[in-house]
Amino acid sequence: MITRFLWQGMDRNLRLFVLLILAVGISLPLANLILAATNPAHVPSWVLQLVGKYLCYALLALAVDLVWGFCGILSLGHGAFFALGGYCMGMYLMRQIGSRGVYGNPILPDFMVFLNYKELPWFWHGFNHFWFAAIMVVLVPSVLAFALGWFAFRSRVTGVYLSIITQAMTFALMLAFFRNDMGLGGNNGLTDFKDILGYSVQADGTRAALFFASSVALALGLIISAAVVGSRFGKALTAVRDAESRMRFLGYRVEGFKLFVFVLSAAMAGVAGALYVPQIGIINPGEFAPGNSIEAVLWVAVGGRGTLIGPIIGAVLVNFGKTWLTGALPEVWLFALGALFIVVTLLLPKGIVGLWGQMKSRSQSRKARAPA
Numbered sequence: 001m002i003t004r005f006l007w008q009g010m011d012r013n014l015r016l017f018v019l020l021i022l023a024v025g026i027s028l029p030l031a032n033l034i035l036a037a038t039n040p041a042h043v044p045s046w047v048l049q050l051v052g053k054y055l056c057y058a059l060l061a062l063a064v065d066l067v068w069g070f071c072g073i074l075s076l077g078h079g080a081f082f083a084l085g086g087y088c089m090g091m092y093l094m095r096q097i098g099s100r101g102v103y104g105n106p107i108l109p110d111f112m113v114f115l116n117y118k119e120l121p122w123f124w125h126g127f128n129h130f131w132f133a134a135i136m137v138v139l140v141p142s143v144l145a146f147a148l149g150w151f152a153f154r155s156r157v158t159g160v161y162l163s164i165i166t167q168a169m170t171f172a173l174m175l176a177f178f179r180n181d182m183g184l185g186g187n188n189g190l191t192d193f194k195d196i197l198g199y200s201v202q203a204d205g206t207r208a209a210l211f212f213a214s215s216v217a218l219a220l221g222l223i224i225s226a227a228v229v230g231s232r233f234g235k236a237l238t239a240v241r242d243a244e245s246r247m248r249f250l251g252y253r254v255e256g257f258k259l260f261v262f263v264l265s266a267a268m269a270g271v272a273g274a275l276y277v278p279q280i281g282i283i284n285p286g287e288f289a290p291g292n293s294i295e296a297v298l299w300v301a302v303g304g305r306g307t308l309i310g311p312i313i314g315a316v317l318v319n320f321g322k323t324w325l326t327g328a329l330p331e332v333w334l335f336a337l338g339a340l341f342i343v344v345t346l347l348l349p350k351g352i353v354g355l356w357g358q359m360k361s362r363s364q365s366r367k368a369r370a371p372a
Contacts, residue, residue, distance in 0.1 A: 010226045017309050018219045024051075025215020029208030045204050048211045050323065052279045054316045055214040059221050059272035061299040061311035063265040066225050068297065069306030070234065071261050072241035074159075077166030078269050079293035080173050081141035083283070085270030087177075088140055090190035090283040091124060092133035093201070097194050110192070111185050121183040130197055137274040138267045144169075145266030146259065153255040153262075158244070167290050174288030189284025196278050207279065214275045218312070221268050225308055228264070237261060298337070301344045304351025313352055 010018070028043050028051065035042040060082050067073040099106040103113040107120055126132040148169060152162055180186035199206045228234050240247050240257050247254055277283045295318075303314025318340070325333050348355055 010223065010230070014222065014226050014308065017312075018222055021055075021215050021219045021222070021312075025055075025212045025219075029211050032204060032208055045207050048207050049279050052207075052211040052214045053276060054319050055211070055218050056272045056276040056279070057296075057299070057319055058312040058315040059214075059218045059275075060269050060296050061303070061315035062218070062221050062225060062308065063268035063272065064296050065300045065305060065308065065311040066228070066268070067261055067265045068300060069308075069311075070229055070241060071237050071258060072244075073258060073262060074163045074297070075166045075262075075265075076163045076290065076293045076297065077168075077170040078265070078296055079290070080166075080170035080288055081145060081266040081269035082273040082276070082292075082296075083170075083173070083177075083285075083287035084141045084144065085137045085273030086277040086283040086287060087184060087190070087273075088127075088133055088136040088270070089274040089277045090193075091127040091184075092130060093193040093196060093278060094190050095124070095128040096196065097192065100194055101192070109185075109190075111188065112183070115180055117183070124183070134274075137270050141266040141270035142263050145263045149259045149262040153258045167293065170288050170293055171290050174285050174290075177285035177288060185284070187285060189282055189286075190277075191282040191284075193278060193281060201278055201281070210275065210279050214279070217271055217275055221271075222308060222312070224264075224268075228261070229308065233257070233260075295337075298341065298344070300351075302340065302348070302351055304353030307351065307353045310351045310353035317352075 028048060031041055031043040032045060032048055037044075060078065063081075064075060064078050067075050067078075094109045097109065101110040101113075103110050105113050108117055112120070127136070148166070152165060157165065176182060177184055178187050184190070193201045195201065196206065196210075199209075201207075229237070236247070236252065237257050240252075240254050244254055273283075273287070296315075299315040299318050300311040301314070302310075302318055303312065304310025321336070322333060325336060344351070
């Protein structure tokens with residue numbers, strides 16, 4: 001009933017886009033599992049892994065758009081929530097290795113044995129259960145977002161100052177996770193995963209299932225975001241973005257609106273990171289790098305801020321370009337990224353989706369002015 005209510009509240013374009021995401025999530029894994037490798041329509045496993053990564057990035061971009069596009073909070077630290085969700089999943093995957101590690105210790109991961117840990121740190125307990133890890137994937141980023149948002153929003157920190165605080169947060173976490181005494185693998189991070197829910201991570205069936213799970217998570221994230229934005233709460237949220245002082249004058253508690261959407265966005269980013277890690281096979285402190293959060297903002301800007309569909313398109317297109325360009329001309333990518341910033345700022349202020357809307361409105365106006 002809840003899903004039906006959310007589905008009916010979406011407009012036609014969003015419904016079609018959700019169906020497209022689910023169609024891709026079903027068709028590509030089936031083409032990988034059913035068709036023979038010699039069949040031209042067969043989808044190799046590396047393609048599933050690559051597109052699955054794009055879907056996780058798209059969910060992260062959607063989370064950034066929810067706070068930036070509809071609430072006006074330019075967060076430069078969403079990469080931290082993404083990485084925390086990934087670490088929670090990585091801890092579960094490390095506990096599943098057991099005695100199959102290099103040192104054969106059934107309790108301690110290999111890096112702990114190498115660093116002479118005598119016992120498992122307290123915060124690792126429980127991660128041998130998938131249900132516990134799934135809860136932590138959502139809870140840990142949400143708690144961090146709640147703590148940061150509670151103090152920042154109540155202090156009325158806005159604009160560039162809030163952006164600097166979020167970027168400082170992710171940079172501080174990156175430095176902390178690089179330390180070996182954190183008990184999370186140091187600069188090497190967590191890797192060499194074996195199983196997830198009893199199935200080999202490297203098996204084609206597992207990769208197909210992870211790809212499908214990524215597409216379902218993205219579709220659900222889009223449905224939930226559309227429900228939030230399209231509700232009365234979403235209208236008030238947009239008003240906070242456009243005229244925060246007026247909303248305060250009218251008696252609205254602006255901090256509550258900001259805090260809710262910030263925590264929801266962090267939870268979505270954590271889920272994206274959790275689905276990212278088993279498909280890529282590693283999580284390390286480099287995921288906390290401030291540049292990753294800035295790239296996520298660029299995906300939203302390229303696709304179209306405040307459009308829901310635009311960030312997904314922008315994340316897929318920019319990362320596809322990054323994959324192709326870093327393989328063909330790796331030294332050019334950073335220059336291309338800088339040029340993309342300039343082009344979007346000057347020529348595409350509303351992104352790709354906004355450009356399409358402008359072209360459509362111009363075409364309709366020309367038809368209206370045309371003589372009968």
